[in-house]
Amino acid sequence: MVTLKMLKPYYIKNEKNFVRIILAYQYFSVIIQNKVYQFIPVESNEIRVNRRTEKIENIDAVFAFQNGKEIVNVPMVKLITLPEFLEQIHDIARPYYFSAQNEIEAEEREDYTAIIAELERQNVLRLIDKALDERDEETFKIMATVLKDMDQQ
Secondary structure (H helix, E strand, O other): OEEEEEEOOOEEEEOOOEEEEEOOOOOEEEEEOOEEEEEEOOOOOEEEEEOOOOOEOOOOOEEEEEEOOEEEEEEHHHHOOOHHHHHHHHHHHHHHOHHHHHHHHHHHHHHHHHHHHHHHHHHHHHHHHHHHHOOOHHHHHHHHHHHHHHHHO
16 A cells, blocks of 8 residues: 655646656655655656646656665555545645636736726715815716615625
8 A cells, every 4th residue: 555655746847837846856755564665756747737627637657666676666646546645736736726726816917906996986075175165066966876886895
């Protein structure tokens, strides 16, 4: 039975459609039959995650692990059956997913919308002040109605 002991990326490369999690010595280890095996980059050395679907793409990859002189090959298919492996991969890749970027962009748009609404409100208040200074009752009533409508929304 394989258990994940540690998984830390050596390097993360963000590409147009993929997040490539590059692995190196001492950053990835598993426990097999109560022995700790350290990752060695003999066969595969990266995990490629699709930024749109959030799925691991290179499921045909095989990772080599070493304990002393003993080397064990563990296929990606076996690793993705481990919930803690998938959780850590997604925690590492999540900031690079398109959905995460869309949430950040939506929050930024909300911030901009709030700023614009406040600037519009301040502009209406200035127009009310101007109408009062010029004793323009008609413009004052119009702007007061606009302000009232803005405050109700």
